[in-house]
Amino acid sequence: MVYELTIQERERLxxxxxxxxxxxxxxxxxxxxxxxxxxxxxxxxxxQENRIMIYKKAGPHTRNLKKRIVPLTDRCRKLLExxxxxxxxxxxxxxxxxxxxxxxxxNAAIAKRVTPQILRKNFMTKCLRRGISIQTIxxxxxxxxxxMDFYPxxxxxxxxxxFF
Numbered sequence: 001m002v003y004e005l006t007i008q009e010r011e012r013l014x015x016x017x018x019x020x021x022x023x024x025x026x027x028x029x030x031x032x033x034x035x036x037x038x039x040x041x042x043x044x045x046x047x048q049e050n051r052i053m054i055y056k057k058a059g060p061h062t063r064n065l066k067k068r069i070v071p072l073t074d075r076c077r078k079l080l081e082x083x084x085x086x087x088x089x090x091x092x093x094x095x096x097x098x099x100x101x102x103x104x105x106x107n108a109a110i111a112k113r114v115t116p117q118i119l120r121k122n123f124m125t126k127c128l129r130r131g132i133s134i135q136t137i138x139x140x141x142x143x144x145x146x147x148m149d150f151y152p153x154x155x156x157x158x159x160x161x162x163f164f
Contacts, residue, residue: 005122009110016108024079025100029116031073033123033141036094036116044084050077068142
């Protein structure tokens, strides 16, 4: 089951980051919605001003590349620039990223299971709350169908009670 993090839990998660690596992993996943493999494969060439360019194969039987543009906050851009100034690539495996997220969630005393996928879904929910269209979110996240990802949203349910 997928759990939505509350605003307070997200703040605790960010506050529990002690090292640069922890801040990098948690902030990038929360604020960009990147997949773990995309994050692990970032290079300095992927960063252009305030966006990340992700290239992937357009299909299983083609050599054509599909380009995706992911917006980048100033905080994430600075974290990535600092990280890339130390070396060429990320230097972090997908499994290490998963362990870092789990460790930070444990340090933040979040009882729910927190994974990079949950942080990705939190990014999607945050975008929806800000009024970004589903079509735009689909382009950012490279998803065909977002409606399958909806799950109980504790903050959204409170807003609905107030509205009705």
